[in-house]
Amino acid sequence: MTIKDVLIRHIQDTFEKETWQPPLTLALDGLTAKQAVWKPAPERHSIWQIVKHIIHWKRGVLEAWDGNPPDYKEMERGDWVEASGDDAVWQVDVQALRELTAKIRERVEAADETRLTGPLATYKGLKNQTAVIRLMSVATHDIYHAGQIRYIRALQGV
Amino acid sequence: MQQTLLFGLTSTLSRIHRSLADLTEEEARRIPLDGLAPIVWQAGHIAFIDAYFARTVDSRSRAPDGYPELFRAGTGGAANYPPLAEVKEVLNGGQRFLEAIVQTVDPATPLESERYGNAGELIVFLCYHRGYHIGKINTLRALLKKPRLFG
Numbered sequence: 001m002t003i004k005d006v007l008i009r010h011i012q013d014t015f016e017k018e019t020w021q022p023p024l025t026l027a028l029d030g031l032t033a034k035q036a037v038w039k040p041a042p043e044r045h046s047i048w049q050i051v052k053h054i055i056h057w058k059r060g061v062l063e064a065w066d067g068n069p070p071d072y073k074e075m076e077r078g079d080w081v082e083a084s085g086d087d088a089v090w091q092v093d094v095q096a097l098r099e100l101t102a103k104i105r106e107r108v109e110a111a112d113e114t115r116l117t118g119p120l121a122t123y124k125g126l127k128n129q130t131a132v133i134r135l136m137s138v139a140t141h142d143i144y145h146a147g148q149i150r151y152i153r154a155l156q157g158v
Numbered sequence: 159m160q161q162t163l164l165f166g167l168t169s170t171l172s173r174i175h176r177s178l179a180d181l182t183e184e185e186a187r188r189i190p191l192d193g194l195a196p197i198v199w200q201a202g203h204i205a206f207i208d209a210y211f212a213r214t215v216d217s218r219s220r221a222p223d224g225y226p227e228l229f230r231a232g233t234g235g236a237a238n239y240p241p242l243a244e245v246k247e248v249l250n251g252g253q254r255f256l257e258a259i260v261q262t263v264d265p266a267t268p269l270e271s272e273r274y275g276n277a278g279e280l281i282v283f284l285c286y287h288r289g290y291h292i293g294k295i296n297t298l299r300a301l302l303k304k305p306r307l308f309g
Contacts (some may be wrong), residue, residue: 002159003162006265009279010282010285013286015285016288019283021290035197040301041299041300052214075230128167130162131300136162136166136285140169140170140286141292143286143293144292144293144296146290147290147291147297149293151293152297153194
């Protein structure tokens with residue numbers, strides 16, 4: 001068993017493969033734009049905002065992996081944007097999330113052990129992280145939000 | 159490998175504790191809507207599942223008496239839950255047990271389970287199981303109007 005095996009298993013189980021609890025894609029399954037934009041309270045985030053938030057940080061991970069680490073403060077400033085639109089626009093974001101995750105997985109599959117256990121410059125000017133630890137965190141971030149989304153759905157009765 | 163698995167365990171446990179740290183017993187037991195399990199259940203469920211599945215590696219792993227009835231999947235309504243402080247201690251005990259497994263058991267050791275094939279995958283499974291319930295705890299925190307902690 002290798003680090004890569006562990007990582008790919010973690011990415012699969014948190015994003016798309018149904019095991020004990022629903023992964024992120026299943027937590028989003030069947031939602032309409034109207035349901036995705038619903039908030040439990042005005043100051044809370046909607047499911048759609050959560051999806052945009054995950055896309056935002058996954059893009060940052062991909063940029064870092066490809067040698068262009070983003071600026072952390074800029075990332076924070078661009079986080080948690082409002083989201084609205086019709087079902088077609090909602091599906092564009094869901095698809096963007098799927099495509100980004102597939103790209104991250106492709107990079108992991110193509111990487112060797114040295115790359116995965118080596119340092120990754122995650123953000124400009126900040127301390128490096130081991131690539132495998134960064135990617136484990138990204139996958140755990142997915143399942144964390146899957147749990148949130150399940151309860152936001154439950155609050156709507158969907 | 160060991161470092162990666164330990165990171166998964168320690169980072170999820172620290173988030174659980176951060177999510178529980180500022181809650182009163184009443185808040186931990188509050189059910190904001192039928193069908194949602196309270197925060198004390200989420201924490202007890204994690205502790206129970208950690209202990210339950212660790213038994214596939216080491217049969218000495220055991221959740222406290224009463225935990226299966228209170229915290230197995232499918233439970234979660236109003237019940238006579240233990241104090242949050244006790245649940246936190248059970249979580250810490252389970253963590254020590256799991257860390258010992260990571261430090262002493264080859265992650266490639268095969269295990270018979272539908273959910274994982276070896277000891278390393280067991281730890282990965284328990285980490286994302288924790289992550290899922292940390293998400294639920296934080297939605298419940300929002301409903302209790304507690305400060306937002308994570309993304």
